[in-house]
Amino acid sequence: MADIESRIQRLEDIEEIKQLKAKYCRFCDQGYDPDGIASLFTENGVWDGGRTFGVAQGRDAIRRH
Structure with a gap:
């Protein structure tokens, strides 16, 4: 039964x-x-947009980015 529960x-x-x-994707579109986008991340989450858009760490930084 545990196997079914874990599956x-x-x-x-x-x-x-x-x-x-x-x-x-809906927020982006x-x-x-x-x-909305910031709400999807934890307080210390990291959004990484690579070389083009940079990195934002934390919900407030993601919101401002």
């Missing part, structure tokens, strides 16, 4: 990640809502 949990985790990615 179900894994599927639920994957679905949550998909939903998080979809929310991020709808004009880059800074509050």
